[in-house]
Amino acid sequence: MSSDVLSTAVVDAELPLDDPRALAALSLIWREARLLDAKRYEEWDTLWAEGGEYVIPIDPETTDFAGSLNLVYDDDRMRRMRIERLTGGFSISATAAARTVRTVSRFTVAARDESEDSIEIASAQIVVGYKRGETFVLAADLTHRVTFTADGPRIVRKVVRLINSEDAVTASGFLL
Amino acid sequence: MTVSPETPDLAALVKDDRVAGTLYTGPELFELEMDRIFHRTWVWVAHESEIAKAGDFKTAWIGRRPVIVSRDRRGGINVLLNRCRHRGASVCDVPKGNGNGFTCPYHAWSYALDGTLRGIPYPEGYENVTEKKDLPLQRLKVGTYAGMIFASFNDEIEPLEDFLGGARLWIDRFMKQGAGFPIKVQGEHKFRFQGNWKIQLENTTDWYHFPIVHRSWMSSVDAETASMLSIMTDESAVTHALGNGHSVSVSVAEHVDLDVDDGTEKLQDRFGHVIEELSKDLPPERVRRIVRSLHGAGFNLNLFPNVAMSMSFFRVLRPISVAETEIRHVALGLDGGPEIVNRERLRIHEHFQGPFGFGSPDDAEAWNRVQRGVTGGVDMPILVNRGLGREKPNDLGQPTSHATDETGMREAYAMWKRMMTDVK
Numbered sequence: 001m002s003s004d005v006l007s008t009a010v011v012d013a014e015l016p017l018d019d020p021r022a023l024a025a026l027s028l029i030w031r032e033a034r035l036l037d038a039k040r041y042e043e044w045d046t047l048w049a050e051g052g053e054y055v056i057p058i059d060p061e062t063t064d065f066a067g068s069l070n071l072v073y074d075d076d077r078m079r080r081m082r083i084e085r086l087t088g089g090f091s092i093s094a095t096a097a098a099r100t101v102r103t104v105s106r107f108t109v110a111a112r113d114e115s116e117d118s119i120e121i122a123s124a125q126i127v128v129g130y131k132r133g134e135t136f137v138l139a140a141d142l143t144h145r146v147t148f149t150a151d152g153p154r155i156v157r158k159v160v161r162l163i164n165s166e167d168a169v170t171a172s173g174f175l176l
Numbered sequence: 177m178t179v180s181p182e183t184p185d186l187a188a189l190v191k192d193d194r195v196a197g198t199l200y201t202g203p204e205l206f207e208l209e210m211d212r213i214f215h216r217t218w219v220w221v222a223h224e225s226e227i228a229k230a231g232d233f234k235t236a237w238i239g240r241r242p243v244i245v246s247r248d249r250r251g252g253i254n255v256l257l258n259r260c261r262h263r264g265a266s267v268c269d270v271p272k273g274n275g276n277g278f279t280c281p282y283h284a285w286s287y288a289l290d291g292t293l294r295g296i297p298y299p300e301g302y303e304n305v306t307e308k309k310d311l312p313l314q315r316l317k318v319g320t321y322a323g324m325i326f327a328s329f330n331d332e333i334e335p336l337e338d339f340l341g342g343a344r345l346w347i348d349r350f351m352k353q354g355a356g357f358p359i360k361v362q363g364e365h366k367f368r369f370q371g372n373w374k375i376q377l378e379n380t381t382d383w384y385h386f387p388i389v390h391r392s393w394m395s396s397v398d399a400e401t402a403s404m405l406s407i408m409t410d411e412s413a414v415t416h417a418l419g420n421g422h423s424v425s426v427s428v429a430e431h432v433d434l435d436v437d438d439g440t441e442k443l444q445d446r447f448g449h450v451i452e453e454l455s456k457d458l459p460p461e462r463v464r465r466i467v468r469s470l471h472g473a474g475f476n477l478n479l480f481p482n483v484a485m486s487m488s489f490f491r492v493l494r495p496i497s498v499a500e501t502e503i504r505h506v507a508l509g510l511d512g513g514p515e516i517v518n519r520e521r522l523r524i525h526e527h528f529q530g531p532f533g534f535g536s537p538d539d540a541e542a543w544n545r546v547q548r549g550v551t552g553g554v555d556m557p558i559l560v561n562r563g564l565g566r567e568k569p570n571d572l573g574q575p576t577s578h579a580t581d582e583t584g585m586r587e588a589y590a591m592w593k594r595m596m597t598d599v600k
Contacts, residue, residue, distance in 0.1 A: 069363030093537035
């Protein structure tokens, strides 16, 4: 199961509001957004399935993340080290992190895989950040692949495609 | 606007052990720097792998002037001002690509890859007025060394090899991380900080900040990598001033010349999966040569004024304004080399570099704070005196001190002073 945020199929997809799995995935994505704004990274980590992949690519077209240079390409180990860095108190940029408020919306079910019991949700994310007198905006297309486990829905893969990924990206001490 | 002298006594701003705070904050000084440094000397614009094939091009900057770097049909490298000769529009608006030439979007004047003006629509209006041959895109002087492409607006500039001088040996050594393969560009991270370009220029040979600013990165890597960069207590970690503003700072002495291997170094455990994969096809000595090079060369080479060859990547700076600078960290790989090696290098690059890396955001935070602090106390000098008491010439006569000392900054500022006061 794979999809491209820019593909016609994704743009034309819909969000069936009577689909409990889609609504459970949305609830998870919104919870994730709140945790990231609150910088509650240890709790954010619990939203992930084992083997989860967190990617902020540079190339807007690529799906070969392993073969490309990315802004973020985390497996479980890198994601946990990232959390340690952001919460450990030894990073001057994390200590002086920008405050953020984000909205995630424009949801569609981009793909579903009944055999693997997973669903892929495409959405738009607008992050407004503030640091030292400057307010800035970062916009991105998101895809979340969410799997349904005995413990509830978990993120298997999250891809954040910033609209300015190929230009200078300035971010300080927060996650997308 | 920051206070700065109307007619600054430029020579007085740079002393052997300190520079004036206005060097970071004076808008007039910034304008002079564009004219007297960036528009007069050799400025790095590309690596040859970025324009490998005929028709390949990329855009770049020399100071604040946009340029195009292109490979023409005869294999020649051209650096052209990105400005139509008619009414001034930029003729190329994408960061890179492949094509037959450049067509201005305004009136469709079209130029060949070497800048020759090929076509003007409705040319009858120009009869007895102008000749196409007189209006090519402005061509810059081009020089290449070891795949590094430099350009200059100054037709009288000294040969590139002379300008690089003592840095050439270190460029040659840097390229040895290819382990027999040519080096290629694998992508880049790009970010900006709110500070003067010289704050970044200083940073490349500043190992003093490393264990402090990059503590969170150090604690996230394996013990062997952290130990490899225990520079504060390593007497073999030295900085040399190489002349013409260039300097080099050694961090891992045993990786200065990657062709030299006494066999005592243990390959890092973190590369176990790479060693296993390479060993399927390659003899042990080839595997060892490639894996020893995975962290890049054991030094940071700073080339005045805009590029550094920093262990395993290029750092390119672009001055935007007196208080804003764009940085690109260019990831490198082995052209035709094993895929697992190039992927490992991408992961190492992502771990430290870029706006979400474990290193760059902390650098940017420190540099932003420098600009804010200096703006608040512009009459106080910036100190670059660390290690002056222990700096001695090496056997090539190059001022040499510990890698945590500010020998490289003193060399860069000596060149700054020379160029800024050399008024023709």
